[in-house]
Amino acid sequence: GESVGLHLPTLSVQEGDNSIINCAYSNSASDYFIWYKQESGKGPQFIIDIRSNMDKRQGQRVTVLLNKTVKHLSLQIAATQPGDSAVYFCAEKVGTYKYIFGTGTRLKVLA
Amino acid sequence: EPEVTQTPSHQVTQMGQEVILRCVPISNHLYFYWYRQILGQKVEFLVSFYNNEISEKSEIFDDQFSVERPDGSNFTLKIRSTKLEDSAMYFCASSGDRGAPYNEQFFGPGTRLTVL
Numbered sequence: 001g002e003s004v005g006l007h008l009p010t011l012s013v014q015e016g017d018n019s020i021i022n023c024a025y026s027n028s029a030s031d032y033f034i035w036y037k038q039e040s041g042k043g044p045q046f047i048i049d050i051r052s053n054m055d056k057r058q059g060q061r062v063t064v065l066l067n068k069t070v071k072h073l074s075l076q077i078a079a080t081q082p083g084d085s086a087v088y089f090c091a092e093k094v095g096t097y098k099y100i101f102g103t104g105t106r107l108k109v110l111a
Numbered sequence: 112e113p114e115v116t117q118t119p120s121h122q123v124t125q126m127g128q129e130v131i132l133r134c135v136p137i138s139n140h141l142y143f144y145w146y147r148q149i150l151g152q153k154v155e156f157l158v159s160f161y162n163n164e165i166s167e168k169s170e171i172f173d174d175q176f177s178v179e180r181p182d183g184s185n186f187t188l189k190i191r192s193t194k195l196e197d198s199a200m201y202f203c204a205s206s207g208d209r210g211a212p213y214n215e216q217f218f219g220p221g222t223r224l225t226v227l
Contacts, residue, residue, distance in 0.1 A: 008151075032213050036154075043115075043202050043218030044154060051213055089154060096212055097142060097159035098167040104153055 008087065010106045019077040023090030023102045028071060032093040035064060035075045038104070039086045047075070047088075077107075085109045113137040115219035117203050123225045124193055132188045132222045134203030142211060143186045144204040145178060147171070148221075154202070160186065193226045200224075 013019045025033065031052040036044035050057045050064045050073075057064050063076040073090050090102040116135045124130050136143050145157040159166040160178055177189045186205075190197055200223050204216040 034215075036218075038154075041220075043204075043221050045218065046215045049213070049215070091154075093212065095167045097144070097161065098169070099156050101146075101154040101156070 012108045021075045023073040025092045030092040117219040121223045134186045136205030140205035142206045146202040147199040149199045
């Protein structure tokens, strides 16, 4: 399940700092968005979701922001920990049960 | 905690052979999905399945692919005649009825398919 990519954008942050991972989505009609975390050798793991009638949603240490005007989604992770190191994907619902994933961002947490 | 399981973890096959990838979704879930991830690339949607029929499929999911829920627990993906470009990690996912379709999908650990 590892998304190893020479061309995968990488974000390096110091442990304890906040992380912001960005995603541009494609379909202005998409009404539901999800952030997934993928650790090496594993399948994607749901982090947080947001529907298009909201601009912001908070979870435990994570916040998702949605800007429909520019079709932009971001994931904020507060007080980043070593266990947050992974590849993060955004996904948009483009059909009733059909989803498109973004290219992913690798987050590296530096001790 | 319930989880999605997939077998085998790694499948090696010759080009042109048929393969069946197996998944056991979470027991009370009603919606099932297959995705693939070619090494170094993003996760790609293949198909969604509900009430014993395909709900939606992508352009990737051509006539070489089929899905089946042969019993109350398994969900399978069959590739009839594998091609080299079918080599990828295949993920099964499932979701429940509550809040559908705006609800969490649970992914399995994946099956790595290698076509030689």
